[in-house]
Amino acid sequence: EADIYQTPRYLVIGTGKKITLECSQTMGHDKMYWYQQDPGMELHLIHYSYGVNSTEKGDLSSESTVSRIRTEHFPLTLESARPSHTSQYLCASSRPGTPAGTLHFGNGTRLTVT
Amino acid sequence: TQLLEQSPQFLSIQEGENLTVYCNSSSVFSSLQWYRQEPGEGPVLLVTVVTGGEVKKLKRLTFQFGDARKDSSLHITAAQPGDTGLYLCAGGNTGNQFYFGTGTSLTVIP
Numbered sequence: 001e002a003d004i005y006q007t008p009r010y011l012v013i014g015t016g017k018k019i020t021l022e023c024s025q026t027m028g029h030d031k032m033y034w035y036q037q038d039p040g041m042e043l044h045l046i047h048y049s050y051g052v053n054s055t056e057k058g059d060l061s062s063e064s065t066v067s068r069i070r071t072e073h074f075p076l077t078l079e080s081a082r083p084s085h086t087s088q089y090l091c092a093s094s095r096p097g098t099p100a101g102t103l104h105f106g107n108g109t110r111l112t113v114t
Numbered sequence: 115t116q117l118l119e120q121s122p123q124f125l126s127i128q129e130g131e132n133l134t135v136y137c138n139s140s141s142v143f144s145s146l147q148w149y150r151q152e153p154g155e156g157p158v159l160l161v162t163v164v165t166g167g168e169v170k171k172l173k174r175l176t177f178q179f180g181d182a183r184k185d186s187s188l189h190i191t192a193a194q195p196g197d198t199g200l201y202l203c204a205g206g207n208t209g210n211q212f213y214f215g216t217g218t219s220l221t222v223i224p
Contacts, residue, residue: 004156031210040200043157043214059213090156094210101210102147105156 003027006091006106013081014114021076021109023091031094031101032074036060036087037108043090049074081113117141118205118215126221130192135218137203138185143213145206146179146186150199157202160188193222 004025013019025032030051035043035058045058049068063085064078074093078085090108094101118139127133137146145164149157161170163179163186170177174197176189186203203215 033212035214040217040219042216043202045212045214048211092156094212101206102159102162103149103157103204103212105158107155 004091004093004104004106006089006109008109009107010110010112012112012114015080015082017081019078019081019111021089021091021111023074023076023106024072025074025093025104026072027093027095027104028071029093029095029104030071032068033092033094033103034058034064034066034074034076035090035092036062037090038087047076081111083113086111086113118203118213120201120203120215120218122218123216124219126223127193129194129222129224133190133193133220135188135190135201135220136185137187137215139205140184141205141213142183143205144183144208146183147204147206147212148177148186148188149202149204151202152199157200190220193220195222195224198222 007022032049034047036046037043044060046060046062047066049055055066064076088108088110091106092103121136147162148160151157161177166181166183168179174191178187201218204212
């Protein structure tokens with residue numbers, strides 16, 4: 001049962017368009033993350049948030065931006081899409097735990113920029 | 115950046131064989147997690163290990179955390195086609211930051 005939802009699942013868009021990838025979770029988790037993943041490869045952290053009005057950049061430089069106005073919602077925006085942005089984008093939230101939390105992932109948005 | 119290297123990167127085996135996947139780092143982590151990802155889906159947590167030397171078993175899967183908490187291994191006994199997927203290790207720190215390994219793509223041939 002999915003408690004973290006990403007839309008759209010697939011998106012094909014032309015160069016220069018502005019896009020927003022949606023991510024919502026119903027678990028009340030404070031921490032949320034965006035990862036970028038090429039098919040069958042490792043995950044790269046591009047953004048994360050510790051809670052409302054908190055956003056940080058991850059290890060992989062990204063031209064995208066994020067916002068966290070509500071606990072359950074963590075959208076990612078690309079102002080001007082380019083072919084280099086073609087990838088899968090995975091959203092996750094973290095259940096607190098001592099000493100380790102647990103990441104819950106959505107099913108991802110596969111973005112293709114033509 | 116805390117880099118985790120997984121080996122092998124790709125593995126194709128026959129049903130019934132055993133295999134081991136390794137996850138190595140030069141950094142110490144407070145926890146080490148293993149996830150499995152199937153095509154078109156997000157990764158799903160398999161196990162979390164937190165104590166150096168800890169061993170956990172999940173049916174045919176055995177997970178071990180190195181004594182120094184820098185490395186981990188995943189051993190699968192009698193692999194089945196349902197085990198096919200991308201296996202990812204992730205090192206965690208006390209700030210709930212997770213650093214993912216380079217991934218191991220496993221194919222089990224019936």
